[in-house]
Amino acid sequence: MVSRVIPVDEFDLVIFGGTGDLARRKILPALFRRFCAGQMERGARIIGAARSEMDNEGYREFVREALREFGTGRACEEGTLEGFCKTLSYITVDARGTDGWSALAAMMKPGVVRAFYFSVGPSLFGDLAERLHQYGMADADSRIVVEKPFGRDLATARALNDTLALHFDESQIYRIDHYLGKETVQNLMAVRFGNMLFEPLWNAQYVDHIQITVAETVGVGGRGEYYDRSGAMRDMVQNHLMQLLCLIAMEPPAKFDPDAVRDEKLKVIRALDPVPPEDIVRGQYLAETDDPDKPGYLAHAENPRSKTESFIAMRLAISNWRWKGTPFYLRTGKRLKARTSEIAVVFKDTPHSIFGPEAGRHRNILTIRLQPNEGMELGVTIKEPGPGGMRLIDVPLDMSFAEALGPEAEEVPDAYERLIMDVIRGNQTLFMRGDEVEAAWAWTDPLIEGWEARGDAPVPYESGSSGPEDALMLMHRDGRRWREIRA
Numbered sequence: 001m002v003s004r005v006i007p008v009d010e011f012d013l014v015i016f017g018g019t020g021d022l023a024r025r026k027i028l029p030a031l032f033r034r035f036c037a038g039q040m041e042r043g044a045r046i047i048g049a050a051r052s053e054m055d056n057e058g059y060r061e062f063v064r065e066a067l068r069e070f071g072t073g074r075a076c077e078e079g080t081l082e083g084f085c086k087t088l089s090y091i092t093v094d095a096r097g098t099d100g101w102s103a104l105a106a107m108m109k110p111g112v113v114r115a116f117y118f119s120v121g122p123s124l125f126g127d128l129a130e131r132l133h134q135y136g137m138a139d140a141d142s143r144i145v146v147e148k149p150f151g152r153d154l155a156t157a158r159a160l161n162d163t164l165a166l167h168f169d170e171s172q173i174y175r176i177d178h179y180l181g182k183e184t185v186q187n188l189m190a191v192r193f194g195n196m197l198f199e200p201l202w203n204a205q206y207v208d209h210i211q212i213t214v215a216e217t218v219g220v221g222g223r224g225e226y227y228d229r230s231g232a233m234r235d236m237v238q239n240h241l242m243q244l245l246c247l248i249a250m251e252p253p254a255k256f257d258p259d260a261v262r263d264e265k266l267k268v269i270r271a272l273d274p275v276p277p278e279d280i281v282r283g284q285y286l287a288e289t290d291d292p293d294k295p296g297y298l299a300h301a302e303n304p305r306s307k308t309e310s311f312i313a314m315r316l317a318i319s320n321w322r323w324k325g326t327p328f329y330l331r332t333g334k335r336l337k338a339r340t341s342e343i344a345v346v347f348k349d350t351p352h353s354i355f356g357p358e359a360g361r362h363r364n365i366l367t368i369r370l371q372p373n374e375g376m377e378l379g380v381t382i383k384e385p386g387p388g389g390m391r392l393i394d395v396p397l398d399m400s401f402a403e404a405l406g407p408e409a410e411e412v413p414d415a416y417e418r419l420i421m422d423v424i425r426g427n428q429t430l431f432m433r434g435d436e437v438e439a440a441w442a443w444t445d446p447l448i449e450g451w452e453a454r455g456d457a458p459v460p461y462e463s464g465s466s467g468p469e470d471a472l473m474l475m476h477r478d479g480r481r482w483r484e485i486r487a
């Protein structure tokens with residue numbers, strides 16, 4: 001059932017930050033898996049670039065090590081790893097200097113797709129764009145891939161967009177949000193717009209509310225200093241949760257084409273109402289009482305008075321014809337009871353129950369699971385089997401990909417695999433456009449400014465819990481409940 005692999009065009013991919021954590025954990029393993037799947041044409045080249053001194057063989061050894069540590073995800077034939085290593089080379093360059101740049105320019109093959117992955121801190125994006133231009137590598141065949149964080153507010157995002165726009169057209173800029181590369185997220189579009197079943201019900205008349213949860217069990221750990229300048233709102237809501245919200249709430253685009261899809265997502269962000277303070281709950285995790293290795297947020301943040309949130313829950317309203325009156329509840333946090341990401345579309349009660357009050361209240365819920373076990377589940381109400389009269393129960397119609405696809409499920413590409421191949425194919429549908437990122441910040445900024453001006457402090461919550469009590473109350477007061485956080 002897995003679709004056949006269509007090889008992408010020959011390419012040169014330069015990974016700036018090719019020795020960094022993201023390259024080791026995600027980018028290189030993703031490329032290796034696509035190589036194993038036969039998606040890379042002979043002649044495809046991957047060039048690691050960073051300041052560290054290393055030769056090609058040194059880099060290949062670095063990559064072998066990374067693949068050993070971060071797994072290939074599938075068995076590869078003998079010799080495949082060595083075949084992959086032959087595509088690799090390395091060049092020493094400094095984004096802020098001139099060393100290595102002429103040599104890199106000389107390496108570029110004419111007439112092939114040329115992609116530059118900016119897997120470095122955002123403060124270097126401008127330097128890299130400038131150098132690529134200066135050394136003649138920013139031509140019409142070039143694409144750049146940039147990682148989050150894309151700015152920390154509207155002003156910085158706009159400045160970054162303006163800097164990149166000096167040398168690259170918007171059609172050459174691929175802003176990655178790996179959530180968009182997930183199989184289920186794309187399936188969400190297929191389910192919504194490829195079936196007659198859901199779309200007629202996909203509105204305020206039939207949907208009671210929508211919940212989006214992205215829960216992590218880890219704390220901020222070694223990223224404490226970075227995270228403390230960011231917090232859950234900037235780190236997760238402005239990008240990942242916002243993207244999920246857009247896909248679930250957008251109008252059907254006229255066609256599945258990058259700008260048509262992104263135009264519709266942008267309209268959702270622009271239709272979001274400002275959120276009053278009483279509809280936002282921010283939290284900070286406490287130490288795990290019986291585990292000294294799991295200190296509280298403040299110990300990690302290194303600022304004992306930090307007011308940065310490691311958890312946020314919000315109630316959002318979208319002011320348009322489709323969604324007026326249907327609230328969207330978002331929550332994300334660290335050190336919660338399970339690692340899970342899901343969207344739940346909770347449909348309204350039937351207008352009248354013919355089964356009487358003893359049949360209980362039953363609702364259809366469409367759950368879209370992003371992790372773990374990507375898949376979808378539709379809860380339907382049926383009669384409880386047996387002779388006990390007309391008692392109703394809810395049963396799931398499960399469509400977990402592992403089951404649907406059988407033993408080949410493991411071959412479904414992960415988010416980075418799909419997104420990097422999309423860069424080579426020149427398909428921007430699953431990448432954020434500059435105006436989308438700016439609109440998301442324009443909505444986020446006043447909320448952050450609001451709690452900063454009021455001096456609001458996040459409320460503490462137990463590690464391993466579902467977050468602060470106040471977050472539960474956010475839904476209880478509307479007569480609703482969060483779904484349980486479970487893996």
Ligand SMILES: NC(=O)c1ccc[n+]([C@@H]2O[C@H](COP(=O)([O-])OP(=O)(O)OC[C@H]3O[C@@H](n4cnc5c(N)ncnc54)[C@H](OP(=O)(O)O)[C@@H]3O)[C@@H](O)[C@H]2O)c1
Nearest residue numbers: 017018019020021022050051052094095119120121122147
């Ligand atoms: N790690 C993740 O899981 C993750 C997830 C999402 C987004 N991101 C984003 O991805 C980017 C990279 O993150 P990372 O975790 O890989 O960072 P990292 O481990 O600190 O790696 C940074 C890389 O940049 C190189 N570098 C630093 N200064 C340079 C310069 N002046 N010129 C050329 N290369 C330079 C470093 O190598 P040298 O020191 O040898 O130059 C290294 O290869 C960041 O923007 C981060 O926010 C990371």
